[in-house]
Amino acid sequence: MNHSFSTCPLPLPVTPQDTWIPLAALERMERTRYDVLIIGTGAGGGAALWRLCNQWRGTGRKIGIIDAGGLLIPSHVWNVPTLNRGRWFDYMYNPRILRTLGLTLPEFPGARQLFALGGKTLTWGAVSPRMPVSELLQWSIPLREMDFYYSLAEKVMKVTQTYTSGSAITQILLKRLWQNGFVDAREIPMAVDMTATQYGEVHSNAFFSSISFFAEALNLMSFDLAVEARAVQIHVEKGNVSGITAMSKEGKAYALEAENIVLAGSTFETPRLLLHSGIPGPAIGHYLTNHTSLMTVIPLSVKGFPEVLGTLGILYPALEGRPFQLQIQGPGTFAWYPQYEEKPVREDWEVRLLSFGRVESRFENRVMLDENRKDFYGVPEIQVQFSYSDKDREVIALMADSIRKATNAIRGETDEGSLPSLCLALSGSDNHESGTCRIGNDPLTSAVNPFGQLHGIRGLYVSDNSVLPTSGAANPTLTTVALAIRTADYLLEMMKG
Ligand SMILES: Cc1cc2nc3c(=O)[nH]c(=O)nc-3n(C[C@H](O)[C@H](O)[C@H](O)COP(=O)(O)OP(=O)(O)OC[C@H]3O[C@@H](n4cnc5c(N)ncnc54)[C@H](O)[C@@H]3O)c2cc1C
Numbered sequence: 001m002n003h004s005f006s007t008c009p010l011p012l013p014v015t016p017q018d019t020w021i022p023l024a025a026l027e028r029m030e031r032t033r034y035d036v037l038i039i040g041t042g043a044g045g046g047a048a049l050w051r052l053c054n055q056w057r058g059t060g061r062k063i064g065i066i067d068a069g070g071l072l073i074p075s076h077v078w079n080v081p082t083l084n085r086g087r088w089f090d091y092m093y094n095p096r097i098l099r100t101l102g103l104t105l106p107e108f109p110g111a112r113q114l115f116a117l118g119g120k121t122l123t124w125g126a127v128s129p130r131m132p133v134s135e136l137l138q139w140s141i142p143l144r145e146m147d148f149y150y151s152l153a154e155k156v157m158k159v160t161q162t163y164t165s166g167s168a169i170t171q172i173l174l175k176r177l178w179q180n181g182f183v184d185a186r187e188i189p190m191a192v193d194m195t196a197t198q199y200g201e202v203h204s205n206a207f208f209s210s211i212s213f214f215a216e217a218l219n220l221m222s223f224d225l226a227v228e229a230r231a232v233q234i235h236v237e238k239g240n241v242s243g244i245t246a247m248s249k250e251g252k253a254y255a256l257e258a259e260n261i262v263l264a265g266s267t268f269e270t271p272r273l274l275l276h277s278g279i280p281g282p283a284i285g286h287y288l289t290n291h292t293s294l295m296t297v298i299p300l301s302v303k304g305f306p307e308v309l310g311t312l313g314i315l316y317p318a319l320e321g322r323p324f325q326l327q328i329q330g331p332g333t334f335a336w337y338p339q340y341e342e343k344p345v346r347e348d349w350e351v352r353l354l355s356f357g358r359v360e361s362r363f364e365n366r367v368m369l370d371e372n373r374k375d376f377y378g379v380p381e382i383q384v385q386f387s388y389s390d391k392d393r394e395v396i397a398l399m400a401d402s403i404r405k406a407t408n409a410i411r412g413e414t415d416e417g418s419l420p421s422l423c424l425a426l427s428g429s430d431n432h433e434s435g436t437c438r439i440g441n442d443p444l445t446s447a448v449n450p451f452g453q454l455h456g457i458r459g460l461y462v463s464d465n466s467v468l469p470t471s472g473a474a475n476p477t478l479t480t481v482a483l484a485i486r487t488a489d490y491l492l493e494m495m496k497g
Pocket of ligand 1: 039040041042043044045066067068069114115116117118119120121123124125126127128229230231232264265266267269270273431432463464465466475476477478480
């Protein structure tokens with residue numbers, strides 16, 4: 001039988017794309033009036049974008065989002081298979097990527113910034129506990145609302161305790177801790193998608209980053225995203241926000257118009273932008289907090305443990321009367337980071353004990369402008385005034401005691417064995433800085449109202465770590481995401497009214 005076939009057409013895209021996420025040019029964004037313009041694409045900016053796209057799909061509303069950084073990696077660094085073992089660390093902790101501010105901020109020398117699409121969530125540790133209820137009770141937000149928004153945040157970030165549950169080393173050490181008084185110790189909650197890949201549904205993007213917010217948002221509606229686009233000035237007319245000036249990396253200025261602006265540039269950059277724009281507010285930049293951080297690495301014999309140890313991740317959470325948390329990580333110095341290769345069978349391993357302590361919110365700890373140093377865009381650099389209080393130092397002493405007791409517990413020693421030597425992290429190096437635009441009812445002691453809106457300015461919101469009113473002793477990002485979703489909902493309500 002004779003067959004004749006036509007030639008199949010070579011598939012080609014109608015609108016070929018040069019980047020892994022659709023980008024908009026600032027020239028085009030300048031010609032659009034946005035319902036909402038978001039500044040910053042980290043945890044807070046990504047969460048606000050996702051929620052707005054979720055609620056506005058099919059409405060024709062216009063959303064723009066810009067980031068000062070570029071396209072660094074398209075996912076959390078631990079999802080990139082070439083960055084196995086220490087290679088991810090060598091790449092992301094390159095001071096040109098995770099920029100160290102030490103020399104310029106002598107009172108906060110461990111501070112780091114990451115300018116890139118996704119912000120610091122590209123390399124965060126994904127540890128996602130809620131704030132202790134005793135902490136939340138001091139905030140001006142009803143507990144049941146926090147509970148609702150925490151649940152939403154945990155769902156979208158895929159927070160789970162199953163990352164380390166069932167692993168032999170975690171279960172054995174948990175049992176030892178429980179037997180020695182650490183009754184609240186549990187598997188660490190992590191933002192990791194543990195859903196099995198099956199039936200063609202791929203779940204390879206396991207570790208959560210803000211890029212996942214963008215992926216979800218793209219499925220909901222289109223929005224304009226510009227990278228290497230830095231907001232340098234916020235425009236306010238008669239108490240209403242009207243837009244911003246953004247600059248390209250070449251230094252060209254663009255006036256972007258928007259009815260609402262959501263600032264999510266980070267604890268350092270959001271107050272910097274507000275102060276440089278002359279936005280009034282006595283609390284802006286003040287009440288900087290972080291977590292004190294105490295650490296040790298101890299040897300642990302795993303003789304008699306099952307051959308496949310699994311990953312170690314335990315959280316002894318902060319609670320009322322316990323102003324610190326304790327994390328136990330391992331095996332090895334790279335903690336629970338993903339292992340793409342089999343670990344060698346060893347009888348001795350290292351285990352890391354890391355404690356984060358609550359730091360008081362004090363007016364005098366602050367981010368301010370350094371008018372003597374300006375960046376490429378002509379914006380003053382930041383300066384930080386920061387110190388720990390006596391109360392903060394008391395918490396550090398409690399943390400040290402807890403680490404020592406936990407060390408004995410996990411080694412299975414009942415008496416005081418050899419005590420580990422502890423090191424106190426440089427202030428700022430915990431990456432949990434927050435509070436510089438804190439939420440509250442009183443404009444004298446808070447920058448934004450309980451929904452994240454700048455006191456006295458219609459349409460101007462903040463949705464990053466800077467809004468956290470107190471530091472608690474819980475890693476901040478889950479709370480920031482929950483609050484950013486709540487701020488987006490409030491903004492939607494305000495637009496209806
Ligand atoms: C190594 C590491 C480990 C961490 N581990 C954890 C953890 O386990 N758990 C946890 O809860 N947290 C952790 N964190 C902290 C977490 O990453 C931050 O809490 C979170 O990313 C803060 O979100 P954000 O939106 O405030 O800021 P960021 O994520 O820093 O995002 C800010 C974004 O704004 C952009 N930007 C800044 N200024 C401007 C401007 N003027 N114009 C336009 N764009 C601008 C930046 O480029 C950046 O993309 C970790 C951080 C690091 C670095």
